[in-house]
Amino acid sequence: MSPTAGLGLKPQHYAEALAAEDAGLWFEVHPENYMAAGGPRLRWLQAVRDRHPLSLHGVGLSLAADADPDPAHLLALKALADRFEPFVISEHLAWSTHRGVHQPDLLPFPRTRAALDRIAGNIGRTQDVLGRTILVENPSLYLPLTGHALDETDFLIDLTRRTGCGLLVDVNNVFVSASNLGYAAETYLDALPAEVIGEIHLAGHGADEGGSSLLIDTHGAPVAEPVWTLYRRLVDRIGPRPTLIERDDDIPAFDVLMAERNRAHGMLAKREPAHV
């Protein structure tokens, strides 16, 4: 897969996505939205996949749960991977399922050594079932926790060494978490080795409607300029990587999202292919 820019695929844009002929365009979906026996959604995804490369970006595997990944969920993911042959499969450094209840969010945890062991095991089990490595994404964080034995970057790097997984770097999440928890986004990004980064996400954020000073990873706005600046800095250092524009709320017209995608695409095209 050449390092070009892609777009999150939304149902209201199926026909335009199918017809798009932009060079290097690829699409990404949440596999959870396609874990069905049949129906038009799967038919559309098949049609789009027949024309464009596809990435599966999971939000429900709960890799940081203190439990093995749900076998039914893993098999459903494997079935989608077998059918749609994505060029990459990714998940998050977070948990959402606990004691049989699924909380549809990406929840934090204390990054202890024991948690590292557990999550490395969960990633290993996932990769064994899928028969391929995955990318793991840094989460957006909202709550300062104590009890961390490792920085998030060290934790992610250790996971790549133990499991062979790569990293999906969400630059907006880095920006949001750095703002919310009070550290420098540049320092965070500079700590991640180029050779383990397999994909980059860009998205918009917003203010907390609850009135706090927290930034929220809403995916409901255009990518903010400071995030573009961080992205340029990252790509200058590591070289081009497949880059996704994510939008999940307040979704504008396809052309509006394609304009953002084309901005990332242009920034990638100016650089030599990565040597990794």
Place this chain on the structure above:
Amino acid sequence: MSELGRFQDAFAAALAERASAPIAAWLPNGEGDGEAEPAGLAVYRNTIAKGCVDALAANFPTVASLVGDDWFRAAAALFVREHPPTSAALLAYGEAFPDWLDRFPPADDLPYLPAMARLDRMWTTALFAPEAQPLAAEAFALAPDALAAARPRLHPSLAFAWFDSGLPGLWLAAREPEPGEMALTDDPQGVLIARPDDMVHGRLLDAAGFAFLTAARDGASLGEAITAAARANPAADLATLFAALIADGAFSGLDLGDLA
């Protein structure tokens, strides 16, 4: 239990109680002392609630349109607390919602609402049902004896139900992009919902059609199913009834048995 597991128990409790106390051991000094919910915890709680309520709104669009956004989201938020999702695939979330609405006191003034939810659920289930090629009329071009003895297989997306009042008509009218007059009649009505190809469609089903499909679902031959339909309504036009079901894509196979 591991610390990770203890933290996750505590975090789930903090979310449910909207309080920092359960996770005080993991909060910086001073942040877990008070009664107040930390802003960050509220962000997680609101994101979770929005995800669940949005999924219910997508899966029960007629209920949402009939009661309005505010009522629906308030009711859905209460349902979510009692019946949180058990799977990350939220496209199937809300199986318990119709029965829950039946017991939800604020819905007492809206006695049609649980049925609307059941019908929405039938629609959503049909939307994601397995694929199967529906049989065209040519598949039924058999000698009369063979046709009567053949046992139809119903399409995997097909759902049908009978109601003691005109709730299906109300539901179908409410699903129109521009709903016109929505009157609830006292006449019993059936409904058929199917997705033979890309689109789910629903229509009213009369007593004869309902009797036919009930018999077919229970394994009857076409001859037995037609007899059941005629018994339910001796005046029914059985040829038209059967042709309509074929046009609905109600059948995905025909077992010819020994005559094949």
